[in-house]
Ligand code: TXA
């Protein structure tokens with residue numbers, strides 16, 4: 064961590080700090096805020112300089128578009144064409160961990176959408192984020208609050224540790240409830256809805272509301288989808304420590320100077336540096352812990368992390384989607 068960053072205080076969930084943070088946002092500053100998925104680095108979505116600073120702070124390529132967070136469906140309709148499919152999903156899952164990509168309106172800067180004719184929209188449910196939205200009365204562009212390609216933050220301390228003095232303003236809101244980024248669904252062609260990023264809202268839940276088939280786009284670097292959404296590329300969410308993933312149920316190596324992560328608490332857990340995502344294999348508990356454990360283990364100084372991936376299941380698939388990308392650098 065940068066030495067200047069260590070003494071910086073966090074803003075808290077109290078009326079004075081919510082007001083102070085909103086004042087900073089209205090003045091074009093970037094502020095890290097808690098959401099129910101991961102912490103986001105937020106800025107006024109219609110202020111190009113403010114949006115530009117998000118890319119700079121994260122070291123994120125300008126071709127990677129941002130999600131805009133709004134207070135209600137009316138605010139979403141001011142920024143994007145909320146077609147019937149979008150409205151159905153918004154009514155079912157907002158506020159919550161679902162991002163809708165719809166055709167954009169002219170007021171949204173091209174910088175936000177990386178020049179695409181579509182915009183990604185979401186109403187977050189985290190009470191602290193909602194207080195900020197209500198106070199600042201702005202649409203907020205917010206990527207996850209981590210350096211580009213690194214592990215997403217699920218606690219305020221992760222943001223401080225990875226962005227340091229580059230992101231001095233952080234609003235503390237406790238650990239994130241879901242621990243994985245929102246599900247992203249592309250609705251620009253309502254006849255052919257596609258999930259671009261699996262997340263807390265599963266395919267079946269989306270299909271039940273839309274009453275139609277939803278496609279899952281698996282993304283390879285050569286794909287057109289990769290051009291559309293570089294943040295969804297195969298190498299992402301990577302810790303600095305090499306990470307090797309193993310099929311569910313296999314025995315993980317116990318070499319000295321390495322760490323092991325199991326899906327649930329193993330019977331034999333006395334080996335040094337042995338961790339687990341959940342006590343009994345509860346997928347929500349596991350999802351909450353994935354990024355926290357990746358961040359923690361990255362500070363341990365081990366030479367490699369061996370990680371058992373999740374068994375089959377909807378949320379398990381979203382967890383494995385992140386683990387496969389996190390390990391892609393090591394396993395390439
Ligand atoms: O849960 C979340 O979604 C968190 C919290 C902070 O809301 N945000 C988040 O943002 O994960 P970010 O920037 O880390 O990931 C957003 C993804 C990127 O991979 C980006 O490529 C994709 O959304 N995206 C944004 N706008 C898009 C668009 N118009 N078309 C296609 N993909 C888009």
Ligand code: MG
Nearest residue numbers: 206207215294
């Ligand atoms: Mg991200």
